[in-house]
Amino acid sequence: MTTGTSGIALTPAQRFAWLRLSRCETIGPKTFRQLINRFGSAEAALEALPHFARRGAAPLRIASIAEIEAELEAAVRLGAAFVALGEPDYPALLREIDSPPPIIAMRGARAVLSRPAVAIVGSRNASAAGLVFTERAAREIGRAGYVIVSGFARGIDARAHLASLETGTIAVIAGGLDKIYPPEHAELLERVVMQGAVISEMPFGWEPRGRDFPRRNRLVSGLAQAMIVVEAAHRSGSLITAKFAADQGRDVFAVPGSPLDPRAEGTNALLRDGAKFCLAPQDVIDALDDRSAGLPYPSDLFETAAADMASDPLWDEGNLFDEATDPLRAAPRIEEAVSDDGGDLALAPPRAPSEPAPSELELSALARAKVVGLLGPSPISVDDLVRAAEATARDVQTVLLELELAGRLERHGGGLVSLL
């Protein structure tokens, strides 16, 4: 779990292919993983995609070579680097989350990425007491040896970064590494770069939109062993981060507050639903000391606090909240494969390495139409779909992947799928 130096570095060509594959619009982390597992490498997947995606009935735009070259140049100008999943500097805890970004862009000190971390998040319009508590927590937990991770927002986040500059801090931003939001944090960003790290999974030049923030929040929680929600209103982004943290098996702490303060609504609800009390920074440090013997955090917590959020799709890959039973997870996982077969960067053993990719797409048009015809807006299980289609599981998965690349498939929890 903390094998921070495992994995091997990509060649420049491989890194180029990874970046290009990950920058395709409908290829999020989960699809990326499926493609690597199916085709053996990013290069092979990029070669197969045009044939494969044609069947999905909606155009798949693959990033051009020029776009990727432009992004690499932008990175060089900013002194940024890319770290791919499976490479030694890729944060070990992040590798274990449900949808780890295939590649992250970073500025600053790589070393902070492999240190143990605690996330501190909260309201943008923080109270004076919330800011004081944040500063104290970031300072004390930082001095205890933990990097402080936060989301670089106004209020609690900014104070958490500021108070941990000396001991180590990571800012995870929702847009491209060259798109600073909020703009008044430009100076803070440079200080974080000098003394910590700023990371993003989004392309250079990407202006953050609303849905990029909750997507980003899974990285804030994913980087950390524990997280503290200092202040959070009802239905706030911090509660989404807390939900991710619980699902990722992280310790979730919340700071209580007066019921008369709307900024305590979210934290009080988290506590009522089972989050741990953070009454002093030491509470978190003590819990992490005990954590080696610890049990995973139960993921059915926070139903009250986050229940109505779960129905809002957060980003293009749909339901992040539950895909534990995704049938495709039976395929070798990227991170497992890295250590087994890292030599040629076939991140998972390809199903049939010598088989040309298009040949496996030779499904009869009838079989394809049958599977698509059986799908509708109501979620059904892939198993039921296989039975109803009287097709092989492999053929049904091929059609589902085509639809997914075309952005026409939604995956729900429990191995359920529906047509968008």
Next chain:
Amino acid sequence: MTTGTSGIALTPAQRFAWLRLSRCETIGPKTFRQLINRFGSAEAALEALPHFARRGAAPLRIASIAEIEAELEAAVRLGAAFVALGEPDYPALLREIDSPPPIIAMRGARAVLSRPAVAIVGSRNASAAGLVFTERAAREIGRAGYVIVSGFARGIDARAHLASLETGTIAVIAGGLDKIYPPEHAELLERVVMQGAVISEMPFGWEPRGRDFPRRNRLVSGLAQAMIVVEAAHRSGSLITAKFAADQGRDVFAVPGSPLDPRAEGTNALLRDGAKFCLAPQDVIDALDDRSAGLPYPSDLFETAAADMASDPLWDEGNLFDEATDPLRAAPRIEEAVSDDGGDLALAPPRAPSEPAPSELELSALARAKVVGLLGPSPISVDDLVRAAEATARDVQTVLLELELAGRLERHGGGLVSLL
């Protein structure tokens, strides 16, 4: 449990004897119950006491007839009344606690004593937010039909009484009914008397001392189905009340607050240890609605918050926190006996009604010395004592009662006793 109109009224002579027996210095509620169960009536106990207590090796001062007459006159002057355990107006929930007062003095409207109640307690130096929350809670819960009980202190208590004058309030005071503390609450007291009730278990003329306050707190919690701690510092009286409430099977609610506010230390600790969240008054009303189907509140809560208090003796009868396994509880309980055999106010069937009380004290001096010799400052179980003394359980109990009346015995939890 809510048979508010059960029981029968005492005659004036019986009430006089009850008052006189209960006013003996070393006779607290538990000893009172044992005496009634043993001798059949307060009159018989008073007659037996001089012979009985002589053996305890320390003088037992029985209240004089003149003192009791003076107290009755003081009560008449104030328009106060006495209500004895087992009488129709005695609060039904209070009757069920571990050490119900044998007799309570009251001023005001008897009717509020038999209505369902919620206790609201908290800091004397309350915050503005705490006072606002208290007012809102007292008002809304009062309007929902519950009498508000509190301890008449400055701060939260006073606000709770004020906000529930219209709907019904009970103030439980730690001194005699004619000793108003704090003195500046004299006007508030008269308003509570006009629109609610003020009660005390202490004699008229009794100036409240430090240890009378925690003793009183068991009545605040005992009168109510649920209690809310609005603000409470570390090791405060409100936490003692919460501990009583939990032991009495009441729902304990606490209002969270900022860890930077010392007035929230106690409430946050209660919540961390399992108290229910009171984020709005409706939380309590909803819980009481569900309460009919409810389970008793687990009594092993609040160990953190109240653990170090448990070792402090709160009042003359020692350990209030745990006497569930008191071997003498095997004797018929007063409240059970009231309905069975109320006619002549033998509140429990006397062991041998025709036997003259002194005759049962005819233990050999040798046997008595043996039991006393076996006792020391280390707590031992009554069962072990019986075995070691090679005496009958009844004889050992007789010696223990003598020692208890002499103020020389301490009863611990789990049927353990030691010499003081």
